[in-house]
Amino acid sequence: MASPKSSTRQTQQNPEPNFHDFFPTMAGNLGGEGLIDELCKGFELLMDREKGVITFESLRRNASAVLGLGDLTDDDVRCMINEGDLDRDGWLNQMEFCVLMFRLSPELMEASRCVVTDAIEEEFGDRL
Numbered sequence: 001m002a003s004p005k006s007s008t009r010q011t012q013q014n015p016e017p018n019f020h021d022f023f024p025t026m027a028g029n030l031g032g033e034g035l036i037d038e039l040c041k042g043f044e045l046l047m048d049r050e051k052g053v054i055t056f057e058s059l060r061r062n063a064s065a066v067l068g069l070g071d072l073t074d075d076d077v078r079c080m081i082n083e084g085d086l087d088r089d090g091w092l093n094q095m096e097f098c099v100l101m102f103r104l105s106p107e108l109m110e111a112s113r114c115v116v117t118d119a120i121e122e123e124f125g126d127r128l
Helices: 023-046 056-065 074-084 094-103 106-127
Strands: none
Touching (some): 056 074
């Protein structure tokens, strides 16, 4: 979630969001196992070392230092946590973080949808 000061938010001066989805390129270059390894490294950079999860506080603290997102508001950080918090426990575990990263990549989600659709049609095509 971008803050009003962020260059990714649409404004009159910047009518198009300044965002490029590099996730599909990373997935193609690294392969499945390599991509998951990189996501796990990213998770470790953002997590609270004592709790082993990404908390509001750890994301707030590391958003600036690690991600270069110093202009995030507390509401932005809460929204980021809430977006990925599938079990609603107030933080992100490693699986939730990885799922969130996939969900935030529309191109990768579309490619995944196509793979699943093809697999279903191949498996059950004669019964559909």
